[in-house]
Amino acid sequence: MPGLNLMQQTLTTHTALLKQEKGNFSDYPDNTADAIHSGAVQALVGAVERMATLLSATLGHIPSCIISGGASHSLHSQLNISAEIVDDLVLQGLVLVAMDNQKISTPTSINS
């Protein structure tokens, strides 16, 4: 799905009246800028929560959730499931793939 910024941007380019303004998160927004920002957050967090519920049913236990990317912190504060932010998740994956392909022994942790 579109990310936090794209979700907001696309509304202003594809509707006649909505304008691009900086909004803040609110449970019950009472102005358009906050309504657009909060809508994007609710949509993204809602999708993550629905996938967590689905995976819970599939696995038979609550899955852990790792979040990465620019909007991690905005979403994390609204999530009703426990989740861990790992900012450099893709970089960590790249290191693992390179080591595997170069036959370098994998370290037990690549966090530090």
Place this chain on the structure above:
Amino acid sequence: MTYLMAIDSGNTRIKWGLHDGLAWFKQGVILHDNRASLHQAWQDLPKPMHIIIANVAGAEAQVMLSELISCWKLQPEWMTATAYQCGVRNYYANPTLLGCDRWAGMIAAWKIQQQGCLVVNTGTAMTVDALSDTGEFLGGIIMPGLNLMQQTLTTHTALLKQEKGNFSDYPDNTADAIHSGAMQALVGAIERMATLLSATLGHIPSCIISGGASFRTQENF
């Protein structure tokens, strides 16, 4: 019989209905691009006493609509949101800045429900608005609708292409992943607002869905 013409001019489509005071005499839907054909659809209708229009499609659409209805020689009412109407109170920081289509939807929902509820409209954009048990508009959220949510990905990313996808719990191809992502986002946002409003009201609110994507969204609750 006195007739009232109601026109909902959205971002993509124009929905209209001629009401006789008790029931709809005739209704229609047309894409903005085909609005010239409204001239034909309306020419055999009985003349309305009054015309009310909710236009969120901008000034150009307003000019086109004015021309289309000029045959009836009536000054239309261009509806705007107000601080209070038909039992619903609007606490928007500036009441007139609330989308007039959202306001009309909430007024109709309050007439139907007479208690706290969620009012969802899924068009070009999707709005989820919360009404209290005493008819106060608590606030609401706006996000891209089902089509826009998918379209914007293909225009703003280098690799994703526009293909028709289907809903799946665990999509295993990109087209299904984009379609299912849009659906999960919209349904997820509605469910989160329902949870929030439940806590605020102290009871589970009913939810009214309207707009082009309503049936597809409802299947996934």
